[in-house]
Amino acid sequence: MSNPQIEIQLIAAIVAIACAIPGVFLVLRKMALISDAISHSILPGIVIGFFITQDLNSPLLILLAALTGVITVVMVEFIQKTGLVKEDTAIGLVFPVLFSIGVILIAKNANDVHLDVDAVLLGELAFAPFDRLMVGGADWGPKSLWVMGSILFITISLLILFFKELKVTTFDAGLSSVLGISPVVMHYGLMSVSSVTVVGAFDAVGAILVVALMIAPAATAHLLTEDLKKMIWLSILFGVVSAISGYWVANILDASISGSIATTLGVVFLLVYLFAPKKGLISVLYRQKQQRIEVSLITFLLHLNRHEEESERHINHLQEHINWRAVRAKSVLDLAEKNNLVEIENQVVFLTEKGLAFTEKSLEYIINNKDEKIEPMKEDFFLFRG
């Protein structure tokens, strides 16, 4: 690995961490799309900042652009408060307008500005190592490494300082007000950090990848855990792993690094989305199927319990009586037999003692209508699940 390669990966990893941390809170607060809005609407801020400073990495430009990000949030909230349109429409109106203003500002000053919209939207990580920070003639490494490093440092410090406050305001705004922690201050604090991160990162990775790096790791982590600390660690892990492997994919394909990192993030999300142990698609579908059969089983047992007459319990007539198709009737019957809940004599189904006990408990459960009891109950009685 050459030196620039290491530097690029280092920058990518730092950007990934700096994005993952605010991203977790944005996802949990259902404000994921605000990051998308900010990433677009900072464009006019960047352009105006660039006119003033002539330097994409200047702190003043970052502050100006971040201010535009916060203004976006304020505007969205203002429009939403008027009640004229819903929140999502408000977001969808504000950022394209601001973005358009940015594009037009660039277009009108195309001759004096070395800045084009593609660069802002897409970034180019490959060029990041060429912009060096020179102090007193000495080379201190790539500028964006320093910029993102400082932003990451600030983000982590704020996270550690205000972890408790962030946690409370995220999950229970009412409680936090009672405890004397202002949700509004935390909200704007988070918005400011997100804006600064987006602005700092856009130069290296582009506005769209910032959104991917904020939302995707957090969403992936959220599928695996409900614990806030674990979620933060996991999203950092996913972010860094995708950033570095994305870099190598881009290297092989000779394509855009930011696009490739976003794609890797997508692949990681897809895998977790499909295979996550509890929240993944496959386990959800499996559980739904299992529950469908088990609900049918309980219905079936209740039916048996209510009817003494043989005609209602004859194996060939079950389909008619409970209105099931043949396959379903068979799988339910098999399940009941496997679990020793029923016995079949001369094509007539009888409840066993165990079946009777289970039926009575189920009935009690249905009447009491309490959620928590059914799962342990099933575990007590079932040897095999649906």
Next chain:
Amino acid sequence: MNIQEYFELVWTDYTLRTITLGTAVLGAICGMLGSFAVLRKQSLLGDAISHAALPGIALAFLITGAKDSGTLLLGALVSGVIGTFWIRGITTKTHLKSDTALGLILSIFFGFGMLLLTFIQKQPNANQAGLDKYLFGQAATLMESDVRLMIIVTGISLFVMVLFWKEFKILLFDADYTKTLGFNTKFIDVLITFLIVLAIVLGLQTVGVVLMSAILLAPAAAARQWTNNLGTMVLLAAVFGALSGVFGTAISASQNNLSTGPVIVLVAGVFVLFSFIFSHKRGLLFREIRFRKNRTDLKLMKTLQFMYGIAQEHENISHPHAIRILNNFQGFTKGSLKKLENEGWIAIDGQQWAMTPTGYKQAQEMYNQKPINE
């Protein structure tokens, strides 16, 4: 070329006419279908879909090598639909919320699209010039065949919309009720969403992936302010959309260096701003005026009530009193006294006021919930 020249040229110049017609038709169809997106709270779905369409364009090019917009837009349509269904899958099957799902699909698909685009650019045989235009759109590349395609799609959408008008409308306002009536809600839902995806894909070439959602939302959001009737709203949104298209094209054509997409978005934004402020029923301006008027009315009635309290203690209700005694009551000013006099509720004579029988009656009946100004 200034705007006036533009409008003279638009009838004679072939290119200008094509582009203007294209943006107008696009604005109209987006306004129409955008109304449904806005009312269904799917505003940002448009943003996600337009971004999600990008890899489809790149893949269509990679597979077929074709550059005509028909093939590429078909690819965009497929990948837009896949994105939409994945978003649905995420929101229905996991506990992730819709905003996360939208942001996720949007950024990942777009990133994948960029990966493919840059990959294509590096290919030796790539005649890829022209794929970039889908990022920000280039109305100038619109050809007659594109516009014809737009008109056909608009016609089909319009036909489907008229055909399923009742179903769309009822699903929009009461989905549960629709289901109980025996409509296939899933089918109607998919149909509306598909039409929205179609409109978005159609606009990619003209305004680009990034700004497409605004063309969908803005006319509808503006139209929403003027009416509570769905039919009127759809019609109005179509008009706003078409006007944004025409004026956007006019302005961008009359200036150097202005791409059409952003200008159309800004024009649509002006429509929204105007509607937000000046709409008669919901607009901020009239709301503020109504608010102030109510406040002065309330103050006036408070003064009248106070006078009533004084007048009640006298046998002759029209017994004159000094204005001075109202001083410790803050609700009165010279203006409000004058107003009360104009209403005929009191009579003022120098420094004295006296209640008239009408005023007395008015104050008496105040709590009977009768409107004041009738």
